[in-house]
Amino acid sequence: xxxxxxxxxxxxxxxxxxxxxxxxxxxxxxxxxxxxxxxxxxxxxxxxxxxxxxxxxxxxxxxxxxxxxxxxxxxxxxxxxxxxxxxxxxxxxxxxxxxxxxxxxxxxxxxxxxxxxxxxxxxxxxxxxxxxxxxxxxxxxxxxxxxxxxxxxxxxxxxxxxxxxxxxxxxxxxxxxxxxxxxxxxxxxxxxxxxxxxxxxxxxxxxxxxxxxxxxxxxxxxxxxxxxxxxxxxxxxxxxxxxxxxxxxxxxxxxxxxxxxxxxxxxxxxxxxxxxxxxxxxxxxxxxxxxxxxxxxxxxxxxxxxxxxxxxxxxxxxxxx
Numbered sequence: 001x002x003x004x005x006x007x008x009x010x011x012x013x014x015x016x017x018x019x020x021x022x023x024x025x026x027x028x029x030x031x032x033x034x035x036x037x038x039x040x041x042x043x044x045x046x047x048x049x050x051x052x053x054x055x056x057x058x059x060x061x062x063x064x065x066x067x068x069x070x071x072x073x074x075x076x077x078x079x080x081x082x083x084x085x086x087x088x089x090x091x092x093x094x095x096x097x098x099x100x101x102x103x104x105x106x107x108x109x110x111x112x113x114x115x116x117x118x119x120x121x122x123x124x125x126x127x128x129x130x131x132x133x134x135x136x137x138x139x140x141x142x143x144x145x146x147x148x149x150x151x152x153x154x155x156x157x158x159x160x161x162x163x164x165x166x167x168x169x170x171x172x173x174x175x176x177x178x179x180x181x182x183x184x185x186x187x188x189x190x191x192x193x194x195x196x197x198x199x200x201x202x203x204x205x206x207x208x209x210x211x212x213x214x215x216x217x218x219x220x221x222x223x224x225x226x227x228x229x230x231x232x233x234x235x236x237x238x239x240x241x242x243x244x245x246x247x248x249x250x251x252x253x254x255x256x257x258x259x260x261x262x263x264x265x266x267x268x269x270x271x272x273x274x275x276x277x278x279x280x281x282x283x284x285x286x287x288x289x290x291x292x293x294x295x296x297x298x299x300x301x302x303x304x305x306x307x308x309x310x311x312x313x314x315x316x317x318x319x320x321x
Contacts, residue, residue, distance in 0.1 A: 040067060040085040043125065045100040045113075045133040050080040052111035053102060059084050059113045060103075066090040069113055082133075084113055094131075095122035101134040 050072060059067035067086035075081050086094065095118020103114045115131070118124075125131060169175055 039088040041088055041091050041127045042070065042083060042085050043094070043127070043129060043131050044081060044083050045131040046075070047080045047082065047102065047133045048078075048135050050082060050102060050111075052104075053080075053082065053113065054110075057110060057112055059086060059115065060105075061086070061090050061093060061115045062117055064090075066115065082113065086115070091127075092124065093117045094125050095119060096125050096129075097122040098125065098131060099134045100131045101136050103136065104138050 053069065053072055055069055055071055057069040058065055059069060067084055067090070069082060069084045071083040073081045073083075082100070084100075094115060098118040099116045101114050101116070102111050104111055169178070
């Protein structure tokens with residue numbers, strides 16, 4: 001049985017077929033525009049953390065869509081390995097010094113993989129090569145549950161410490177001590193300023209007319225002289241040691257003798273002033289006696305002869321003696 005379509009059915013069929021054709025043509029256009037039929041080159045990179053990154057995420061180069069993320073895996077070393085594909089036309093700008101970093105095109109939204117353009121001097125990165133990853137932090141990452149929880153824990157500890165500090169300052173004496181400390185800061189700063197001025201003056205005096213240079217030169221000369229003298233001291237050191245040993249022995253003997261002499265001296269100590277006066281009086285009497293004997297008849301001539309000889313001896317030059 002042959003099916004026949006009327007005029008309206010045939011028109012409707014043409015519209016349906018046209019719509020289906022347009023749909024397929026639009027799909028092909030979108031695929032071509034998205035680069036689904038273009039050749040792609042794969043690369044890998046590593047990050048310490050890749051929150052918000054997933055397979056299918058956009059790969060950008062200089063803000064242009066250049067590919068997509070193929071796979072995100074956690075490695076044994078706790079690093080995140082990201083495998084991504086880039087359209088072949090962008091591979092000429094991917095060099096060995098290019099870096100991969102995670103960004104958000106807007107403040108909020110999914111993260112994308114941004115590839116920096118390499119320098120002209122660097123060589124091209126081979127397909128499948130490992131690109132250096134650069135970890136970045138954005139606002140949403142900072143406000144993520146994990147980071148925010150750690151920050152809140154830190155803030156809680158900080159508030160506990162501030163509470164302890166505030167409780168310590170509730171003591172009136174501590175508050176007054178703190179006020180006195182601030183009052184003493186100004187005189188301290190003035191003293192430090194005065195000290196710095198004096199140090200500057202001292203340094204100017206030290207550097208004036210190259211005084212410091214002269215001092216260092218003299219110090220170098222002294223050092224050379226000491227270097228020449230030290231070997232001689234080392235040669236004489238054994239003999240010096242023997243002499244010092246003898247000196248110490250003699251001092252020990254002398255100390256022992258003083259131990260015997262000092263008690264006897266302490267016994268006669270009170271009589272020493274009287275004995276000294278008596279000795280001086282005896283010397284005076286002896287002088288008077290000798291002068292009286294010189295005036296006697298028997299010794300007068302001999303005394304005069306002795307005086308004349310002493311006078312002549314004083315007048316003669318020292319070389320003729």
